[in-house]
Amino acid sequence: MNTRLNDPFVIGGHTLQSRFFLGTGRFPSPAVLQQALEASGTQVITFAVRRINLDDLADDNVLQHVANRGFVYLPNTSGASNADEAVRIARLARSAGLGNWIKVEISAHHRTLLPDPIETLRATERLVKEQFIVLPYTSDDPVLCHRLEEAGAAAVMPGGAPIGTGLGILNPYNLGLIVEEARVPIIVDAGIGSAQDVVQAMELGADGILANTPIAKAQDPVFMALAMKLAVEAGRLSRRAGRIPKKRYASASSELKGRLFEFAGTEGEG
Amino acid sequence: MAESVLVIGGGIIGLSCAWEAAKRGFRVTILEKDTFGGQASGAAAGMLAPFSENTESPDPFFRLCLDSFFLYPSWVHEVEEASGRRVELCRSGSLNVAFHEADLLPMHTRLAWQQTYGVPCEMLSELELRRLEPELSQQAIGALYCPGESHVFAPLLVDALMEVCSKVGVRLIPHAGQLTKLEAGASSGVSVTMTDAGSWHADRVVVCTGAWSGLLEKWFPLTLPVHPIRGQICSFDGTLGDIRHMVFSSQAYWVGKNDGSLVCGASEDVAGFDRSVTERGINRLTKWSGRVFPFLQGSPPQRSWAGLRPATRDGWPLIGCVPGITEVILASGHYRNGILLSPVTAAMVGDLLEGKAESYNNAFRVDRFSRTAERTGSG
């Protein structure tokens, strides 16, 4: 039996085999970064444009370690605090040769780093008009995610929890609504703590996962990269396979005969 | 008779631990494969920068760096007094320079938590920055300024530590060659054989073999994921212009040394144990130097060199006793901060030799990469 899913993942016209995107920041060493990237099977990597040597990409501190491996670059605007800044950063990235994908990341609050929804929408609208493939990082508000889709986002990336917190999917209900409505891929970005959060997001119907801190800061980033890769696959398969309904009791038998214990519960089958 | 201690590896970590052990009354011998300070420790830029090196959060590693930073002035004073040498501790302060408006938000985030650790830091406007560091490129728009961060001249510090070690009676054995045997047992103590220095026996051993520590894995019931990361570094003629602070940017840093040179470092190369300098590696630093300090444009460095940093899987050092063989203490994996971390590492190793409990909630325990493997054993 062929157990491989025929399950292409298309963003901005690119067909991807992996649904797992990785951020390259905060790794303990470039050797660990390289091994984690390899273990993750990722095809799309993200990094902050402000930290890149835009004069000479081949010479850049981080990019030199990931070049020539066939990655799609998803430069991000992290550090931007409004749409104007984000648009300027995106243009800098494109003219430096980083391609036309851009992750819009606009945070106004220095402690939570929560995305600014209004500026994110504005930047998305403008960058789409400028022919970027725009993947906005946003809060997990279903209406906002829908508006970003309407604005032309190639994928929408709601956070499960504030970036770097590892708190997991704080509002599974919202994420469920977001994926139900969406006609573009939904990639859960930010808040992931460990592999179980990845599985949960994928079972809820997310199309992909973007992670950085929970891998880079894990005690063993290479193992965590592999664990999350498997979790993405497991969660996706589980979603497609369809789970059984949750029930209160082990047996659905309506036969009273042969029952070992009487019970006074009022709930039947789920 | 006093207990005897063998220290393996004569970089700054080995020398600092040896000195500390001797001061606490142990009889100490250091076995160095080649020459003392001939590896990473002699190559380092000597920056003592716990804030600039820890930009994310106040985790145990930051605490370790900070504790060592606070120990430094009196530690250096003691080294200088006892050796009669200067190690050029210089409180230049540091500037983390912003070149994009987007650099400012992360700096504010950093400042917000770092400010609470007893060392003043502040954001500088473009104008204030120019006043402090006039030769910096016009593209700089501000900086996070930490006036307390300092630097030493690492090769001089290594020399001075060798001196203080000899003065307190530590035996320094250079050119000992490869380690071919390391056996330890509770009653028998520790036996070590080196190809060019014969066999040695002691009650305890402290392993400080830097980037080569992973190669010793076979002697211990441990997973030791220490790997070398090459750092290429160069220096310019200091008469070309003035750099007053340690200046950090995303691609490189600069430090003005007392001997008049301007040091610029450093690459992070995945190159195994190859310690050579490459044209590309140094060109990267030279080109970027010209961008950040226009007076350096087009001038070739006077000197360039490289060292192998001991990196670990989680970026934190390994400092502790080997479980089950407490005669063996490891102190390795200091990666980018071994110069800074010398005093605190020495203090921790001194405590371990005296049988005191491990500190920092065992965050730096040496078996942290082996724990799950152990659990699958026969237990």
Ligand SMILES: Cc1cc2nc3c(=O)[nH]c(=O)nc-3n(C[C@H](O)[C@H](O)[C@H](O)COP(=O)(O)OP(=O)(O)OC[C@H]3O[C@@H](n4cnc5c(N)ncnc54)[C@H](O)[C@@H]3O)c2cc1C
């Ligand atoms: C370019 C560069 C810049 C740096 N800048 C800074 C800085 O500014 N600030 C800072 O704090 N840190 C800095 N570092 C990091 C710092 O240099 C290291 O963390 C530190 O030197 C590690 O010290 P060590 O004694 O563990 O290693 P080393 O100095 O490498 O010493 C290990 C010694 O063990 C010996 N050895 C290995 N195997 C054996 C064996 N089997 N038997 C006997 N001997 C053995 C080696 O010959 C070597 O002499 C820098 C590093 C580099 C490369």
